[in-house]
Amino acid sequence: MDGIGLEVPQGAVYGFLGPNGSGKTTTIRMLLGLVRPTAGAAWLLGEPMPDAAPQVLPRVGALVEGPAFQPYLSGRANLVRLDAHDVTSDPRTLRRRADDALERVGLAAAAAKPYRQYSLGMKQRLGLAAALLRPRDLLVLDEPTNGLDPQGTREVRHLVRELADTGATVLLSSHLLAEIEQVCTHVGIMSRGRLLVQGPRDELAAADGVEIVVTVPADQLAAAAGVVARSGLGDVQVVDGRVRARSDTVGPSSGDAALEVPPGRVSAALVHAGLDLLGFEVRRPTLEQVFVQLTGEGFDVAR
Amino acid sequence: MSPADSHAPLPAPAEPARRRGAFARTVRAELRLVLGRRRNVVLLIGLALVPLLLGVVLYVTQSGAFAGQGPGFIGRVTGNGLFLVIASLFLCLPFLLPLCIGIASGDAIAGEASAGTLRYLLVVPVGRGRLLVSKAIGALVFAACAVLAVALTGLVAGAALFGVGDVTLLSGTTVSVGDGLLRVAAVVVYVGLSMTGLVAVGLFFSTLTEVPVGAMAATVVVAIVSGVLDQLPQLSAIHGGLLTHHWLDFAEFLRLEPDPGVLVQGLAVQAAWLLVFGSLAWARFTTADVSS
Numbered sequence: 327m328d329g330i331g332l333e334v335p336q337g338a339v340y341g342f343l344g345p346n347g348s349g350k351t352t353t354i355r356m357l358l359g360l361v362r363p364t365a366g367a368a369w370l371l372g373e374p375m376p377d378a379a380p381q382v383l384p385r386v387g388a389l390v391e392g393p394a395f396q397p398y399l400s401g402r403a404n405l406v407r408l409d410a411h412d413v414t415s416d417p418r419t420l421r422r423r424a425d426d427a428l429e430r431v432g433l434a435a436a437a438a439k440p441y442r443q444y445s446l447g448m449k450q451r452l453g454l455a456a457a458l459l460r461p462r463d464l465l466v467l468d469e470p471t472n473g474l475d476p477q478g479t480r481e482v483r484h485l486v487r488e489l490a491d492t493g494a495t496v497l498l499s500s501h502l503l504a505e506i507e508q509v510c511t512h513v514g515i516m517s518r519g520r521l522l523v524q525g526p527r528d529e530l531a532a533a534d535g536v537e538i539v540v541t542v543p544a545d546q547l548a549a550a551a552g553v554v555a556r557s558g559l560g561d562v563q564v565v566d567g568r569v570r571a572r573s574d575t576v577g578p579s580s581g582d583a584a585l586e587v588p589p590g591r592v593s594a595a596l597v598h599a600g601l602d603l604l605g606f607e608v609r610r611p612t613l614e615q616v617f618v619q620l621t622g623e624g625f626d627v628a629r
Numbered sequence: 630m631s632p633a634d635s636h637a638p639l640p641a642p643a644e645p646a647r648r649r650g651a652f653a654r655t656v657r658a659e660l661r662l663v664l665g666r667r668r669n670v671v672l673l674i675g676l677a678l679v680p681l682l683l684g685v686v687l688y689v690t691q692s693g694a695f696a697g698q699g700p701g702f703i704g705r706v707t708g709n710g711l712f713l714v715i716a717s718l719f720l721c722l723p724f725l726l727p728l729c730i731g732i733a734s735g736d737a738i739a740g741e742a743s744a745g746t747l748r749y750l751l752v753v754p755v756g757r758g759r760l761l762v763s764k765a766i767g768a769l770v771f772a773a774c775a776v777l778a779v780a781l782t783g784l785v786a787g788a789a790l791f792g793v794g795d796v797t798l799l800s801g802t803t804v805s806v807g808d809g810l811l812r813v814a815a816v817v818v819y820v821g822l823s824m825t826g827l828v829a830v831g832l833f834f835s836t837l838t839e840v841p842v843g844a845m846a847a848t849v850v851v852a853i854v855s856g857v858l859d860q861l862p863q864l865s866a867i868h869g870g871l872l873t874h875h876w877l878d879f880a881e882f883l884r885l886e887p888d889p890g891v892l893v894q895g896l897a898v899q900a901a902w903l904l905v906f907g908s909l910a911w912a913r914f915t916t917a918d919v920s921s
Binding site: 357358359361362379380383384386388390391392394395396397399406407408409410411412414415416417456467468518 | 661
């Protein structure tokens, strides 16, 4: 674990990615003061942890490594029990806060059931409800959609967006790239105890350049390749009856403006050359490609 | 998130105010958990059955050949129901009470750790010291309930089966029912206080592991090994400091003039165990990594 500065702007949804064993959960544990770093310090919301835990943690809602509650207490009683340990919470508003939290995660109907009768998805929802028991500045959600059905996953995504809209900052750790891609505004990728890259999601995806794929009738392939090459794109290849070329960006910033060669100019050149343009596609790398490129294809758990 | 590289500095909110009565709230929640847990209720019911069973056996056999026999105070029960309380405590002390108390106190922290609920309590956040103290109070209250479960059913069953009369003390002197009741109450309190050292031992073991059964077993083993060592005359030098050595000194209250020296010594040994293992538990729990 080395020099991890997660920059999570206020109101952002930060996707925290990394292969299994890369240190995501350990980082979260340190941030929450559950584990002391062997050397160095952890800072959360600008405060040192775990020393400032009494001041910082009431502002932080956390779901760490799956939900865990007292099995013999009802969902509601579990929330009440957690709140009873909070020296700063107001017991007079507890009933309303608990009802609201249960309502938000769609657990109101099962609130009186013992926790051990909950399905995995319901347990996960109760974990979210506990994190929402009071207004928070930061939500740390470790794999919040684990075990949820597609409907539940959608609801959680929706909830996360909604929370971010109300000004809360969300740190979302997940191995589901699609999920991160859909909800997160910022992404950090971790591997072997190091933070490899972080930044706004769009910048990360654009940093790797775009690929332009041109489809023309087979007899015009060579001509099209020539036009594309002349327009300034590099690495022009004819593969599977299509012309592929790369347009590398100048520095990590988003948008077509940063491309050396705007794709629009390429398409115009092709048309101008009198070619029958059947397809013109600008491919940006998915988060998955960025992720695999950074962390490797290997299947081994990182040490 | 180091303070140096945060983009927009977050508005520093006023330090969240600590509410009055917050600790009492925590302790109430803990007691509700400990005393509401079905396993613990079953343990208490099991303990309460001991005097009932003993009373019924003695009642049925009281006109037989074995009447008035038995170790300890059992022979006196048929003559005076109050002695059923003493005899039952005497029977439960070597094993049943330590077992039940070991289960409850060994489970205190380790149970939360194994269920994963400990990490959620700590990020609430609750101070580790505060959590440990509330857990200790929960375990101590359970120990008190365990002793009371034996004592109260013993009293009720004894009174119902054998009646309550003037109490004949060990020295042969007879005192009034009121005095006798006071003495029995003092015995119950002494036995209850005798359990505090064991609770501290259990709490300490509970902070060492995430496997509650391990902590429970280790706690019970300490009580049993202490009892065994107490039997070895070769170790008489350390007998005075053993956890269980003074447990049966409650008999002092059944003498005409209880010797305060003996009683204070017994309580001092418990206080020492409580202090040592309480400190160990504190040292361990306030610094341990919680990774379950």
